[in-house]
Amino acid sequence: MKGRVFVIGLGLIGGSLALCIKKEHKEAIIIGYDIHQEQARLAKMLGVIDEVADHIAEGAASADLIIISAPVIETEAIIHLLSEQLLNPEVIITDTGSTKSKIVEIAATLRKRGYTFIGGHPMAGSHKSGVSAAKEFLFENAFYLLTPEDHIENSKVEQLKSWLKGTNAKFLSVTPSTHDYLTGVVSHFPHIIAASIVRQTERLSEDESLIPRLAAGGFRDITRIASSSPEMWKDILLHNREVLIDLIDKWKEEMDSVKVLLEQENSGEIFRYFQQAKQYRDGLPVREKGAIPSFYDLYVDVPDYPGVISEITGYLAKENISITNIRILETREDEIYGVLVISFQTEEDRQRAEKCIHICSSYATSIGT
Numbered sequence: 001m002k003g004r005v006f007v008i009g010l011g012l013i014g015g016s017l018a019l020c021i022k023k024e025h026k027e028a029i030i031i032g033y034d035i036h037q038e039q040a041r042l043a044k045m046l047g048v049i050d051e052v053a054d055h056i057a058e059g060a061a062s063a064d065l066i067i068i069s070a071p072v073i074e075t076e077a078i079i080h081l082l083s084e085q086l087l088n089p090e091v092i093i094t095d096t097g098s099t100k101s102k103i104v105e106i107a108a109t110l111r112k113r114g115y116t117f118i119g120g121h122p123m124a125g126s127h128k129s130g131v132s133a134a135k136e137f138l139f140e141n142a143f144y145l146l147t148p149e150d151h152i153e154n155s156k157v158e159q160l161k162s163w164l165k166g167t168n169a170k171f172l173s174v175t176p177s178t179h180d181y182l183t184g185v186v187s188h189f190p191h192i193i194a195a196s197i198v199r200q201t202e203r204l205s206e207d208e209s210l211i212p213r214l215a216a217g218g219f220r221d222i223t224r225i226a227s228s229s230p231e232m233w234k235d236i237l238l239h240n241r242e243v244l245i246d247l248i249d250k251w252k253e254e255m256d257s258v259k260v261l262l263e264q265e266n267s268g269e270i271f272r273y274f275q276q277a278k279q280y281r282d283g284l285p286v287r288e289k290g291a292i293p294s295f296y297d298l299y300v301d302v303p304d305y306p307g308v309i310s311e312i313t314g315y316l317a318k319e320n321i322s323i324t325n326i327r328i329l330e331t332r333e334d335e336i337y338g339v340l341v342i343s344f345q346t347e348e349d350r351q352r353a354e355k356c357i358h359i360c361s362s363y364a365t366s367i368g369t
């Protein structure tokens with residue numbers, strides 16, 4: 001497609017979408033604006049955008065597509081500002097915010113001016129932020145939720161999907177309130193729980209210095225999302241507060257019922273509690289991308305000798321397989337084997353790495369389930 005695309009907010013998501021659009025629509029011109037000028041300059045320098053706009057009005061004036069990829073509370077102000085501009089009457093305006101009800105409600109100001117707004121949420125990302133973390137394959141196979149209102153013509157939704165084709169994401173249309181309920185359950189609420197486990201652990205460690213040492217490895221893994229941007233999550237929680245307050249009440253009931261089982265020493269029901277959780281979790285899709293980014297980790301049993309890490313990374317480098325993280329699980333001093341945990345960007349890279357290590361060495365590998 002030809003046309004002018006204006007991206008407001010050149011961070012992880014805005015930058016990644018700009019890269020996806022550029023890849024698919026070579027003739028499109030991508031203009032970017034960021035409240036932090038250095039982000040916009042960096043985006044231009046990295047080739048993520050073609051032009052920098054000095055302000056929103058300048059970039060928006062002749063745009064065919066406007067993508068707002070700023071934090072959700074900033075998005076409200078940007079929508080207000082856009083609704084005061086004279087825009088191309090055919091323009092499609094979309095956003096990438098993690099919440100939808102409030103944003104779509106505020107976008108009524110655009111509708112009143114005759115402009116098309118279609119709420120959007122690419123459900124992939126990471127705890128990193130900023131344009132330097134942007135990647136063109138970030139949304140590959142991820143769900144991309146759209147929340148078009150009833151009055152939006154289907155051709156406009158199709159046009160938006162065509163612009164976003166390079167994401168290779170799976171588009172689903174839902175209402176804004178369904179969106180906020182679904183993401184509340186599978187993304188926003190788990191972030192609260194992860195942060196609360198970390199905070200409780202920190203508090204308890206004040207009286208027990210061994211806690212932080214033992215809370216390494218697996219504890220870090222299960223609470224990884226507590227390292228996400230506090231700024232972004234503050235806004236998401238405030239936007240989706242009603243859904244989240246309800247989920248917190250339900251969680252309290254859940255905890256109370258576990259507490260009763262413990263008080264009663266009800267071994268049968270405690271067993272069933274874990275058994276049911278295991279059954280449901282084991283049945284969840286392993287290879288599909290969900291609301292929270294998966295680990296693409298490969299565990300390699302390696303002899304504990306100097307040089308083993310460079311040996312393995314050397315095999316992977318020869319095959320051009322890039323890794324995002326590598327660490328060794330702490331081994332006991334008397335053990336001769338350790339476990340190397342290597343993280344990849346995609347499932348495909350993990351599979352290629354597993355094959356490569358099997359061909360080049362006799363080290364055993366496994367993946368988490």
Ligand SMILES: NC(=O)C1=CN([C@@H]2O[C@H](COP(=O)(O)OP(=O)(O)OC[C@H]3O[C@@H](n4cnc5c(N)ncnc54)[C@H](O)[C@@H]3O)[C@@H](O)[C@H]2O)C=CC1
Nearest residue numbers: 009011012013035069070071072074097098125126129130
């Ligand atoms: N990080 C993630 O994994 C995901 C985030 N989202 C949503 O996408 C949006 C963007 O998130 P990220 O790219 O991760 O954040 P980010 O922090 O990487 O980028 C946001 C950018 O917006 C800029 N910005 C802030 N206020 C602005 C304003 N008034 N005008 C212009 N630019 C402004 C910031 O300077 C920053 O460069 C958020 O609404 C977030 O909820 C959606 C899916 C995944």
Ligand SMILES: O=C(O)C(=O)Cc1ccc(O)cc1
Nearest residue numbers: 098124125126127225228292
């Ligand atoms: O890395 C994390 O914390 C994530 O869970 C990524 C993420 C953040 C916000 C979204 O709306 C969707 C995905």
